[in-house]
Amino acid sequence: EIVMTQSPATLSVSPGERATLSCRASQSVSTNLAWYQQRPGQAPRLLISATSTRATGIPARFSGSGSGTEFTLTISSLQSEDFAVYYCQQYNVWPPITFGQGTRLDIK
Amino acid sequence: QVQLVESGGGVVQPGRPLRLSCAASGFTFSSYGMHWVRQAPGKGLEWVAVISYDGSNTYYTDSVKGRFTISRDNSKNTLYLHMNSLRAEDTAVYYCAGGVWYFDYWGQGTLVTVSS
Numbered sequence A: 001e002i003v004m005t006q007s008p009a010t011l012s013v014s015p016g017e018r019a020t021l022s023c024r025a026s027q028s029v030s031t032n033l034a035w036y037q038q039r040p041g042q043a044p045r046l047l048i049s050a051t052s053t054r055a056t057g058i059p060a061r062f063s064g065s066g067s068g069t070e071f072t073l074t075i076s077s078l079q080s081e082d083f084a085v086y087y088c089q090q091y092n093v094w095p096p097i098t099f100g101q102g103t104r105l106d107i108k
Numbered sequence B: 001q002v003q004l005v006e007s008g009g010g011v012v013q014p015g016r017p018l019r020l021s022c023a024a025s026g027f028t029f030s031s032y033g034m035h036w037v038r039q040a041p042g043k044g045l046e047w048v049a050v051i052s053y054d055g056s057n058t059y060y061t062d063s064v065k066g067r068f069t070i071s072r073d074n075s076k077n078t079l080y081l082h083m084n085s086l087r088a089e090d091t092a093v094y095y096c097a098g099g100v101w102y103f104d105y106w107g108q109g110t111l112v113t114v115s116s
Helices: none
Strands: A004-007 A010-013 A019-025 A033-038 A045-049 A062-067 A070-075 A085-090 A103-107 B003-007 B010-012 B018-025 B034-039 B045-051 B058-060 B068-073 B078-083 B092-098 B110-114
Touching: A004 A085, A010 A019, A019 A033, A019 A085, A019 A103, A033 A062, A045 A062, A070 A085, B003 B092, B018 B034, B018 B092, B018 B110, B034 B068, B034 B078, B045 B068, B045 B078, B058 B068, B078 B092
Parallel strands: A010 A103, B010 B110
Antiparallel strands: A004 A019, A019 A070, A033 A045, A033 A085, A062 A070, A085 A103, B003 B018, B018 B078, B034 B045, B034 B092, B045 B058, B068 B078, B092 B110
16 A cells, blocks of 8 residues: 655645645655645545646646655645645555545645 | 535444445546545545446455445446445545546535444
């Protein structure tokens, strides 16, 4: 099983600033990595697939990068609606499909 | 627009069965692999099971193998999760999600509480 580790667990950033979230895989997942956003009380929604491809309707301020075992989600200028929990997910080797434990993005 | 609507959750005693359903609309259900993903209270996301677009292949996370069965009825655009021998650690919000390897579409979730 591939273990996904996200850091930090909690990130406090001011609106308008940049946020950088990290995700590390226990072995290479190539670029088969997705990111999700989950707002309180809501279902997750897909932000990015294949490391850097934004899903339909996702603003350009969200970008993804990386390959192999190290990945980054960057939010260039935080809006109020971006404060949420973010999960990475690998789909290179499955079953099982595995998620990171999440990064909570808080307002500073 | 795409809709996935789960139902069937509730409070169930340990060891008892429960069946979840997920009604799909707004996309070609029969062309999509479908998954169940769960989230224990205050915890992260855990993938549970997947079924291929035609139902010919299924896979499960180890903790539910032999207890849970994923199935689908493409004529009804509906996904199911049959859960047997439920345990306290199965308590979670269960989401159905559509996609082959990642999850393009999500339902709103249904809460399953396993408690005596």
